[in-house]
Amino acid sequence: MATISSHALNSVDGSHAAGIAVALFKIGPSDARELVFETATDDGGRLSETLAAEAVDSDAQYEMVFRAGDYFAARAPAEDGAQIVREVVIRFAMPDPEARYHIPLILAPHGYSVWWSS
Numbered sequence: 001m002a003t004i005s006s007h008a009l010n011s012v013d014g015s016h017a018a019g020i021a022v023a024l025f026k027i028g029p030s031d032a033r034e035l036v037f038e039t040a041t042d043d044g045g046r047l048s049e050t051l052a053a054e055a056v057d058s059d060a061q062y063e064m065v066f067r068a069g070d071y072f073a074a075r076a077p078a079e080d081g082a083q084i085v086r087e088v089v090i091r092f093a094m095p096d097p098e099a100r101y102h103i104p105l106i107l108a109p110h111g112y113s114v115w116w117s118s
Contacts (some may be wrong), residue, residue: 003049005047005103007045009105017105020041021040024063058094060094061092067086088114
């Protein structure tokens with residue numbers, strides 16, 4: 001079983017980014033996207049989903065999409081209406097169908113930082 005997890009943090013106020021809609025897609029040969037799951041970060045800004053090992057294609061690319069624009073719009077509009085980060089898209093591989101892929105995210109209305117951690 002592969003585990004995909006994240007911890008999203010709001011860098012504007014230092015809080016856990018709860019309620020961000022997140023989708024995972026498998027990228028096909030012609031860049032076609034196949035939905036794997038949809039979820040949202042919990043009250044602690046975390047998500048954790050498991051995939052059966054046989055459902056993981058170690059040769060494929062995956063794309064995790066965080067709907068950051070909706071998250072920040074629900075809190076307060078951008079000061080000048082120029083919120084530029086609408087989605088955070090992270091494209092990655094899962095070479096080991098039994099591994100844990102933890103991808104934390106620190107975000108703001110105008111930028112983000114992401115990394116991989118096991």
